[in-house]
Amino acid sequence: MAERAPLEELVKLQGERVRGLKQQKASAELIEEEVAKLLKLKAQLGPDESKQKFVLKTPKGTRDYSPRQMAVREKVFDVIIRCFKRHGAEVIDTPVFELKETLMGKYGEDSKLIYDLKDQGGELLSLRYDLTVPFARYLAMNKLTNIKRYHIAKVYRRDNPAMTRGRYREFYQCDFDIAGNFDPMIPDAECLKIMCEILSSLQIGDFLVKVNDRRILDGMFAICGVSDSKFRTICSSVDKLDKVSWEEVKNEMVGEKGLAPEVADRIGDYVQQHGGVSLAEQLLQDPKLSQNKQALEGLGDLKLLFEYLTLFGIDDKISFDLSLARGLDYYTGVIYEAVLLQTPAQAGEEPLGVGSVAAGGRYDGLVGMFDPKGRKVPCVGLSIGVERIFSIVEQRLEALEEKIRTTETQVLVASAQKKLLEERLKLVSELWDAGIKAELLYKKNPKLLNQLQYCEEAGTPLVAIIGEQELKDGVIKLRSVTSREEVDVRREDLVEEIKRRTGQPLCIC
Numbered sequence: 001m002a003e004r005a006p007l008e009e010l011v012k013l014q015g016e017r018v019r020g021l022k023q024q025k026a027s028a029e030l031i032e033e034e035v036a037k038l039l040k041l042k043a044q045l046g047p048d049e050s051k052q053k054f055v056l057k058t059p060k061g062t063r064d065y066s067p068r069q070m071a072v073r074e075k076v077f078d079v080i081i082r083c084f085k086r087h088g089a090e091v092i093d094t095p096v097f098e099l100k101e102t103l104m105g106k107y108g109e110d111s112k113l114i115y116d117l118k119d120q121g122g123e124l125l126s127l128r129y130d131l132t133v134p135f136a137r138y139l140a141m142n143k144l145t146n147i148k149r150y151h152i153a154k155v156y157r158r159d160n161p162a163m164t165r166g167r168y169r170e171f172y173q174c175d176f177d178i179a180g181n182f183d184p185m186i187p188d189a190e191c192l193k194i195m196c197e198i199l200s201s202l203q204i205g206d207f208l209v210k211v212n213d214r215r216i217l218d219g220m221f222a223i224c225g226v227s228d229s230k231f232r233t234i235c236s237s238v239d240k241l242d243k244v245s246w247e248e249v250k251n252e253m254v255g256e257k258g259l260a261p262e263v264a265d266r267i268g269d270y271v272q273q274h275g276g277v278s279l280a281e282q283l284l285q286d287p288k289l290s291q292n293k294q295a296l297e298g299l300g301d302l303k304l305l306f307e308y309l310t311l312f313g314i315d316d317k318i319s320f321d322l323s324l325a326r327g328l329d330y331y332t333g334v335i336y337e338a339v340l341l342q343t344p345a346q347a348g349e350e351p352l353g354v355g356s357v358a359a360g361g362r363y364d365g366l367v368g369m370f371d372p373k374g375r376k377v378p379c380v381g382l383s384i385g386v387e388r389i390f391s392i393v394e395q396r397l398e399a400l401e402e403k404i405r406t407t408e409t410q411v412l413v414a415s416a417q418k419k420l421l422e423e424r425l426k427l428v429s430e431l432w433d434a435g436i437k438a439e440l441l442y443k444k445n446p447k448l449l450n451q452l453q454y455c456e457e458a459g460t461p462l463v464a465i466i467g468e469q470e471l472k473d474g475v476i477k478l479r480s481v482t483s484r485e486e487v488d489v490r491r492e493d494l495v496e497e498i499k500r501r502t503g504q505p506l507c508i509c
Helices: 004-023 028-045 067-086 108-113 132-141 186-202 214-224 228-242 246-256 261-271 277-284 293-311 366-370 386-400 421-433 448-458 468-473 491-502
Strands: 097-099 125-127 147-156 170-179 207-213 318-321 334-342 352-362 379-384 411-415 462-466 475-480 486-490
Touching: 004 028, 067 147, 067 170, 067 186, 067 386, 097 132, 108 228, 132 147, 132 170, 132 366, 132 379, 170 186, 170 386, 186 207, 186 293, 186 334, 186 352, 186 379, 207 214, 207 293, 214 228, 214 261, 214 293, 228 246, 228 261, 246 261, 277 293, 277 318, 293 318, 293 334, 352 386, 411 421, 411 448, 421 462, 421 491, 448 462, 462 468, 462 491, 468 475, 475 491, 486 491
Parallel strands: 207 318, 411 462
Antiparallel strands: 097 125, 147 170, 170 379, 207 334, 334 352, 352 379, 462 475, 475 486
């Protein structure tokens, strides 16, 4: 500040000199000369950082959530968690940041999106990119070989956010994974069943789950003439086919990644195919693909998977799609991705995918990367893309202008006359102690009309009204907010009556 003061004084004096010359109507040359001096002094001074306007906002790619939005999120989470628990999953949690070396080398080209933290005393740390790699680290560290777990938490990606489409830099993932040695495709089929159950329960529209197998992709690349060193980078190009045309993907393969045009054309013949179990059977007869051991194993497992999916009653929601690649390096077997379908504009057209809402796959080698002896723990799992789902549900509710309750209050304790605050406080305390969700207005003598209006705005279903006559008679007037019907209830019966009307269990066991 001390260094700025003399310069600020010079700027002030020079400014006064320029204004004086203008008032005296001095020559244009002289004024111009003195203005130039003023500008030079201002440039030396530079901006005053202490006076710069602070813009109050959330960081790029993040957002706040209002009570209304949080109510929607809680409903979505509740559907997801109930499904995970129905399938026997336990819950775990892991730190929001990991050692940088834990995360590096697991995400292919997406590794550049990892947020690195400043050195905090000897440990290089990064914010977690997903929940799968921390889960694999957790298994290896605790020497676990068998667990069915779910984990719902925030992850971080240094991506270019498209918040209108539910893409953020900070967002929730809802993961379900099965770790352990089991017979082929049974856990994989259950993961797909869970995915379908959740998306159906959320009623967000028609969806399709695309499935493929990393072994089929690797076998396909091998017979097409892709060198081993380029498998993963070509895989990430193929993974863009749901967003851009084949021509654009081919140009990237050839122009940016140095693949021969004829090799790209051979890949194109395969990756543009999709269908059901019949496609797997057809590819098993493919003269080139059937000669590749990896591809043969993948196709055999995929055929078995479709048998189980038929038994689960979800085979009509599944499509074997050779363009599905999933860019993450750690996948080793079956991979899948659920997309919402847009109703076609013309009859007879195929429905269009409008974005991924869930994905997952098998990653048998990831735990072994962390184990000192390289012991592998086979794993398969899925992740629900809740941010995109939240966006869809919010838009739908706004379009319907549907009212959403942001509290779970069952009853408001109200008074009909003045000087009854003590009675209201005693009653609300009794209700809280009995497990009833109750509120009262924070005024000594609120008007009854104001109390009733508060209930209507908040969606509170019941009002327990205390008046002088009710106190004498030992009753409480219980009013239904929607029907406006009022009944006198004995004070000792009030808790049971509120529970009966609001569908709450009569005892907490």
